[in-house]
Amino acid sequence: MSQPILFTPFHVGGLELENRIVIAPMCQYSAVDGCMTDWHLIHLGQLALSGAALLTIEATAVTPEGRISYADVGLYDDVTEKAMDSTVSSIRKWSKIPIAIQLAHAGRKASTEKPWLGEAQITPDRPNGWQTVAPSALPMYSSYLPPLALDRQDMASVRGAFASAARRADRIGIDAFQIHAAHGYLLHEFLSPHSNHRTDEYGGPIENRMRFPLEVFETVREAVSPSKPVTVRLSASDWVSGGWNLEQTIQFSRRLEEIGCAAIHVSSGGLHPDQKIPVGPNYQVPLARAIKQSVAMPVVAVGMITEPTQAEAIVATGDADFVAIARAALYDPRWPWHAAAALGAQVTAPPQYFRCQPPQHKALFKS
C-alpha cells in the first residue's frame, strides 16, 4: 500500500509536524477564574497521546471580559499563566506533541452560561456576568443586552492584551499561536458588515473592517518568537446574505499572508442568528479549497471530518494541507491511531501502550 498523504510530514512556518491531523480547539468550560484545572490536564493529556501532529488549546481569553463564560480559560495575569504553565509542563513530561494555543476575545458573545446549563447571556447585574464589548453596540440576539462599542483607547488595550497573552504563552513554551477570528467573536465581529456598523476607519468598506484584525495579527506576530508560527482561524462565510463571505475571506487571507501569517484554519458561521449552514460531512471543505487556491500558506479544513478515508481524500486531492478534528477526537481520543491502522500508516504512541498494538497492525506504533 502506498504511504497515505495524511501521515506524511508537513510544516507550518518553521514548525515541523509529523502528519496532517490537528486537534481543533475545544472550550471545556471547566476553568476557575480563568485558570486551567485538573480537567484540562485530563482532557489535553489524553489528546496529547492521540498521535495527532498538533494539539490546540481551547479559545483562551486575552482579558477577563473576553471569556465566553466565567468558566473559560484565560491568559491575562500571572495567576492564569501559572495555571497553564503547570498543565502544559505536566503534558510535556510525557508527550512530545507540539502545542498551539487559540488566543481569543469573545466580544458580544461573552458573559454566557456554560453550554450544559443553557448558554444564556448573563447580564452584568447577576453573578458571573459582565458588560460585553463589540465593534458596534449591536447585540447578537434581540434578547441580549447590547454590547458597548469599543472606542479607540479600548481597542488599543485589546490589541495590547492579545500581545501580552501571546508573550505569556510563548514564555511557557507554546509552539504555535492561532488568533481566533471565527465564530462570531470579537475579531469576526469587526470583519462582518452585520456586526460592524462603525463610521470610523474601522467600519464600512472591507479595507476598514479588516483593519483591527490585521492590527491584532501584527501585534501578536511581533510579540512572539520569530521562529514560531502565528496562524488565524476564520469563518469563511456568515451563511447569511449581506454578510462576511468567501470572496472577502480570500482578500483577508491574502493580506494576512503578506504580513506573515503561517496558516489559515477555515471554519464558518457563528455570527448571525439567521445563518443557514449546510451542515454535513466536508461541509466547509469547499471553502478551504477555494482559499487554498488563492494563497501559498498551508490551509486547514475542519468540520464533520470523521472517517480516515475522508480525511485522506481531503489532503490527497489538495483541498487542504491539514484536517482538524474536534468532536471525533472527543468521541475517540485515539482517532489518529485508528486512522493510521485503517490506512496502513505509522503513528506516534507512548511506549507504555506499545503492548496494545493489534497483531494485524504490527508496525503501527513508533515512539
Ligand SMILES: Cc1cc2nc3c(=O)[nH]c(=O)nc-3n(C[C@H](O)[C@H](O)[C@H](O)COP(=O)(O)O)c2cc1C
Ligand atoms: C466541545 C467543543 C468546544 C469547542 N470550542 C471551540 C473553541 O474553543 N474554539 C473554536 O474555534 N472552536 C471551537 N469549537 C469548534 C471546533 O473546533 C470545530 O470547528 C467544530 O466542532 C467542527 O469540527 P468537528 O465536526 O470535527 O467537531 C468547539 C467544538 C466543540 C465540540
